[in-house]
Amino acid sequence: MIRVLDKLLLFIYSLAIGVVSVLAFSAAFHWLPEKWINDMTRDLYGNVKWLQVTVIAVSAALFLLSVRFFYVSLRRSHASAPSIDQRTEFGDIRISLETVENLALKAAGRQRGVKDLRARIHLGEAGIDITIRAIVDGETSIPVITEDIQKSVKSHVEEITGIPVSVVTVFVANIIQTANYKSRVE
Structure with missing residues (x-):
């Protein structure tokens, strides 16, 4: 504002x-x-x-x-890239939200049937809230593919960053229409 x-x-x-x-x-x-x-x-x-x-x-x-x-x-600008800060016995660790976003996209992109992905990361009270927007192929069951994306993203981000993921929300924005061409025999 x-x-x-x-x-x-x-x-x-x-x-x-x-x-x-x-x-x-x-x-x-x-x-x-x-x-x-x-x-x-x-x-x-x-x-x-x-x-x-x-x-x-x-x-x-x-x-x-x-x-x-x-x-x-x-005035000095204290605005830096948004990050998640952790303190360990050896020092401080800062992981940018962009890094977490890329990790989530990488994990979600491994799922079959996913064509286009976008991710948003929010810091919540209990951990990271990840929202994935996906376009799927329409050949795979949407409940199955979304559950697979949720599991994959949650485990991958937690494993790589060590930060708990509280929620992974998947929004299926659309499906890709595959062109089926039937050959015509005369």
Whole structure:
């Protein structure tokens, strides 16, 4: 949510700075009438309260946005690749979620009748939650193939990583239509 807000603020900031720079550029090349600039300056220093309030509000907003972006640019990003951290007697072990995802795909891909796979990994309370999305050939029983995928993925990931797998969910998205061509004899 904060990243979306920062992107929106950056867009507004860029737009405002762009408008100010075009006005300054135009004034420097005398593309704006001198009377218009003199009238604007006189109104700003005169009794035109709405103009004074508007300039103060826009200037304050741009200053606050500048401070925000300065802070964001100096802030250290602690965002690294999501991983599962374990501590052993010899030190720390970090296994990326991408590694676990690839292990799950490898185990699921060994099953016959599976044509296309995708995996998502979530860290749950009792271990890893793995969701496998599969497209199957339509020749194999779906309950049998999904159970085989679940068993295979659970045992393979637990064996390789040492991390308990709490749930393996298999979502069969579709089946592949195999083309059966019958030869025609005349």
